[in-house]
Amino acid sequence: SSLGNLQYRVGGNFIYSKNEVVRVDEVAFPGWRKTVGLSSDAIMAYESMGLFGKDVPLDDHAKQTFGSYQVGDIAYRDINNDGVVDDLDRTQVGNSHPRMTFGLDVNLEYKGFGLYLLATGATGVNMVNQNAYYPNYGIGKYSQLAMDRYHPDNNPGGTQPRLTATQASNNMIYSDFWMLNTSYVRLKNVELSYTFKNDPNAVARNLKFYIRGTNLFVLSGMDDLDPEVPNGGVTNYPVFTNMLAGVEVSF
Secondary structure (H helix, E strand, C coil): CEECCEEEEEEEEEEECCCCCCCCCCCCCCHHHCCCCCCCCEEEEECEEEEECCCECCCCCCEECCCCCCCCCEEECCCCCCCEECHHHCEEEEECCCCEEEEEEEEEEECCEEEEEEEEEEECCEEECCCCCCCCCCCCCCCHHHHHECECCCECCCCECCCCCCCCCCCCCCEHHHEEECCEEEEEEEEEEEEEECCCCCCCCEEEEEEEEEEEEEEECCCCCCCCCCCECCCECCCCCEEEEEEEEEC
């Protein structure tokens, strides 16, 4: 399409996806534990109540069955109020596939100048992230989140579980304490160009100078990791931003 000397093309896509488990061979769980009626990507996990000593008193809390625990460890909700936190207390805390995915591409041309943009994104998706960046325990390397570990005297405002040289089995179970909203919008590709159009009888018909960028930025609730590649820079290669300048000659 055109608007005076401006030539433009805009395209996009949008997908909404959700399903429901109608029938599955499972134990006769109570309602909150059943997967029938939920989506197939439902994240079944424990609900965290915070940290013992900071958010939840250690004494008189329901007994947790995931290993030893103390002040500074994660407290979990006893959903069925039977005095024990065990497998029956898991429930849906999120979903692992996007409810909505979308893309937008824009191509503008004005008197030899060109601008191309491609953006993609997803919403309505979660991830229980237990890679090496988030839980800090044992004798391996720690991320900067270790600086925010809870200690009743040294760091009473800390939001992360206490540091320990053990395996911290109580803190490592699948729970919404580690759940992240991985919705995002990514500027995937950008190209800015200028094209010289020569005489049709010239050897080179067009001469185009351009600057291209890939993965220039991403907007998400994950400040430190990439929502699509959470292990990038942790246990895998980091996600790169690429810039390229060049010349194209058309004959």
